[in-house]
Amino acid sequence: MTPSQSGRFEGDSWDPASSVGATATMVAASRALASQGPDPLLDDPLADPLVRAVGSTPFIRLIDGEVNLDDDPALNRRTRLEQMAVRTRFFDNFFVTATDGGIRQAVILASGLDTRAYRLPWPAGTVVYEIDQPLVIDFKTSTLAGLGANPTAERRTVSIDLREDWPTALRQQGFDVNKPTAWSAEGLLPYLPPEAQDRLFDDIAALSAPGTQFATEHISDPNAFSEEGVQRISERWRRAGFDLNAADLFYQGERSIVIDYLTGHGWQVTAHPAPELYQRNGFTFPEGDALAWLRDMSYVCATLR
Ligand code: SAM
Numbered sequence: 001m002t003p004s005q006s007g008r009f010e011g012d013s014w015d016p017a018s019s020v021g022a023t024a025t026m027v028a029a030s031r032a033l034a035s036q037g038p039d040p041l042l043d044d045p046l047a048d049p050l051v052r053a054v055g056s057t058p059f060i061r062l063i064d065g066e067v068n069l070d071d072d073p074a075l076n077r078r079t080r081l082e083q084m085a086v087r088t089r090f091f092d093n094f095f096v097t098a099t100d101g102g103i104r105q106a107v108i109l110a111s112g113l114d115t116r117a118y119r120l121p122w123p124a125g126t127v128v129y130e131i132d133q134p135l136v137i138d139f140k141t142s143t144l145a146g147l148g149a150n151p152t153a154e155r156r157t158v159s160i161d162l163r164e165d166w167p168t169a170l171r172q173q174g175f176d177v178n179k180p181t182a183w184s185a186e187g188l189l190p191y192l193p194p195e196a197q198d199r200l201f202d203d204i205a206a207l208s209a210p211g212t213q214f215a216t217e218h219i220s221d222p223n224a225f226s227e228e229g230v231q232r233i234s235e236r237w238r239r240a241g242f243d244l245n246a247a248d249l250f251y252q253g254e255r256s257i258v259i260d261y262l263t264g265h266g267w268q269v270t271a272h273p274a275p276e277l278y279q280r281n282g283f284t285f286p287e288g289d290a291l292a293w294l295r296d297m298s299y300v301c302a303t304l305r
Contacts (some may be wrong), residue, residue, distance in 0.1 A: 007249075008020075011163070015136065016113060016140075018249065019260075020191050021133065027112065028059075028188055029299070033063055033077075033085050035047060036063075041083055044120075046147065047115065050140065058240075059242075074236060079290075083291075084285045086281055086299075090272065090299045091215055092120060095182055100180035104126045105129075106153075107170065107175070109162065113140055119153060121152065125154075126154065127156060127174070128151070128153040128156070130155065132159070133159070136185070156174060157173075167203050170207070176208070179206075184215045185200065186217070188216075193251045201265060202265065211303075214262075217299055219293075220298075225250050225251075258300060268302060268304075268305050269300050269301075270304050271298040272301075272302065273298045
C-alpha cells in the first residue's frame, strides 16, 4: 500500500458508513431532506431509508431535522436543499434527455446511494450499470431489495475500485462498446488521484461509441483542493456535525481542469455554471462569499466529437 499525502492510500476501501463511503451517505441525506415536506424539491423516497439503514447518527440527526444551521448563510436549510436540487436535477435531466434521444445504455460511475436506477423513467430495454466499491454496492442492493424496491431499468452492478481496471470489469458485466452510452461522474473526481481522473476520462472515451454523452462537474479553480480549500470544506462538514476530515478523503494537489482536459481529448463540452442552473430552477443564487466556491463551478455535458 502506497501512502498518499492525503491519508488516502492505494487499495483503501470503505462501506457507506466509513471514509469516502460516508460522503455517499452525506449526499443521500441531503436528497432525503430535499424530498421531505409538502412541497419537496426532489422526489427520492428511497434516500431516507437508505440513510437510516447506514445507521450513522450525524446523518440521521440531519434528516430528522435535529441540526439547525439556519444562522449560517452557507449551510442554512434552504441553501443546502437548493444546492442538492440543482445538482440532482441536472444529472436526472441528463439521463432523461439522453434516453429521449435514443440512448439505451447508461453507466453511473461512483453510484454511491444514488437511486436513479430505481426512480428514473428509463425506457424499456435500458441497461444501467452502477460502479462503486463492493461494500457500497452490496449495501445498496441488499437494503433496497429488503425494502421491496425494484429497479426501473435492467440494473447491473460492477463492484470495483475506480483506480483499478474497471473497464474490463464493466465489459465482463455485458457493457456493449458498440452502443452509445450516457455516462455520469457525480461527486467523484476529488476522491480520485489526479492521474486516475485523467485515466478515467481516457477510459470512458475509449469505451464510447459515437453518440455517447458524459456528464460531470467542473471546477475552474486549480487550487480548489489545496490544503486551504480542503480545510474550508472540512470546516463546513464539521459545522454540520459530520466527523469527517476532507484532507483524509480528497486527493490534493494539481489536477487537470475538467473542461480543458475533455476539450483537448475529443469531447465537445457544454458547461452550465451553477448560478445559471439556479436561475433555471427558479432559485436565487446566494449573495456574498458564502458560496463563492459554487459560483465558479459548472455542471458539464460532453459529447464525443
Ligand atoms: N455519485 C453519488 C451521489 O452523488 O450520490 C455518490 C457521491 S459520493 C460524494 C462519492 C462516491 O464515490 C462514493 O459512493 C464512493 O464510494 C465513490 N468513490 C470514490 N472513489 C472511488 C473509487 N476509487 N472507486 C469506486 N468508487 C469510488
